[in-house]
Each structure stands twice: as structure tokens, then as C-alpha cells.
Amino acid sequence: MHTIGSVYTSLLRHWGPQHWWPGDTPFEIMVGAVLTQNTAWTNVEKAIANLRANRALSARVIISTPSRTLAKWLRPSGYFNIKAQRLKAFCTWYLDKGRRARHMDTATLRRELLDVHGIGPETADDILLYAYQRPVFVIDAYTRRLFRRLGLIQGDEGYETLRALFETRLARRADRIAVFNEYHALIVRHAKEICRTKPRCEACCLRRRCPQYGG
């Protein structure tokens, strides 16, 4: 019988610590969180490399760069026009409030992030957990599919419902920030690798459209 706690133990034993998020600085992690929306990470890496090559891994530079130019750099990450806007909106908030958010309580900081146009619950929680080291559990499409296939959730619950569920189940861990951090990273690692196996295993398949499990 699986539980949210036992699945974590299994994933950790199988894949080992992931030491997320890929990125050198908190700001780079935040940029990656916006760019990876519904996009393969390999494409995000190319876009971040473009920003770095143009010395644009900075909120000030991003804001002052013409949208056309910024979109050109973001091109490999897809949705480049939209993401150029979203990145600028985020950077405006970051310069205004994000740099001195250390003293802000997590609930307030989360609301602030959600008020930024283009930052939804998952992106906000990526930023909170991986850049600000706050104890929030990130729910993504992989999490829904994995735990639906394991029979632990329905899969169509609202974002906040699932976040509360995972946070409650893991609340008694000694260092829950570290656990939340590793757990989400392990889910992504598992999802990425398990579906690459050939022939594809229907029982553990985490594709969007699985013949056995559906969405």
C-alpha cells in the first residue's frame, strides 16, 4: 500500500538526491521557473544560455531590453512573445519587492507572486521553494498523473487542495523544506526517465495520454 510518505522513500532510494533546482543563483532559478511553463527544460536551457551570452541574466537588463529583442533570445523556450511579457512583469516586481522579500512571511510573498501577470500557482511555488527556500509543495502535471495512477488522488482536485494534502502528509518531517525540494525534483526525474524506457511500460506510464490510465 502506497502513501505519500512511502512514495518519497522509494523515489529517493531509486534515483538518489537530485539537488535541485538547476541554476546558479536565485534569480536564475526564478527566470527558469517562468520559462519552463509547459516547456521541455532542454529548450529552457537554450534560452537561458542566450540571456547569459547577452549579459541579460539581470532584472534591470531584462526590463530595459526591447520586447522584440527579448523575445528573440527566448525563442527556443517557446511561447516567446508571451514569455517576454511575463519575464518583464516578473522582473518589475522583483526589483520593486522581490529583492527584499526575506522579511516577508510566506503567505504574503505567495500572494505577491500570484499577483504578477503570468505567474500562476506552480510557478509561484517553484520560486518560493527553490529560490526563497520557503516550505511550499509544488504540484505539477507529473504529480497529478503519478499519484492518480497510484490511486492516491482523483487527479482533478484543485491546486490548493493537492498542495494542502502533500504539505499535511509531510508536515512532521524534520526538515520539510529539504523534503519538499527533493520530492518534487524526484517526481520530475522519475517522470522524465520512466517514459523513455522502451518498450514503454503501460503500468507506470506517465505520458499525457496513457492507454491504460488516460489523462
Place this chain on the structure above:
DNA sequence: GCCCAGGTGTTTC
């Protein structure tokens, strides 16, 4: 060519 990817905002019933 088809499917998929670490979502979000807008439009439409």
C-alpha cells in the same frame, strides 16, 4: 507527421 513538454490567461458556453 505525431506526441510531448516541470502552465497561464482569455474566451466561451
Place this chain on the structure above:
DNA sequence: GAAACACATGGG
């Protein structure tokens, strides 16, 4: 409200 749609590149 929820369902459908737009946004877009690159890899398998």
C-alpha cells in the same frame, strides 16, 4: 464555473 482555446519551439 468548467471547458476549450491560444500561445510555439525542439526532441523523440
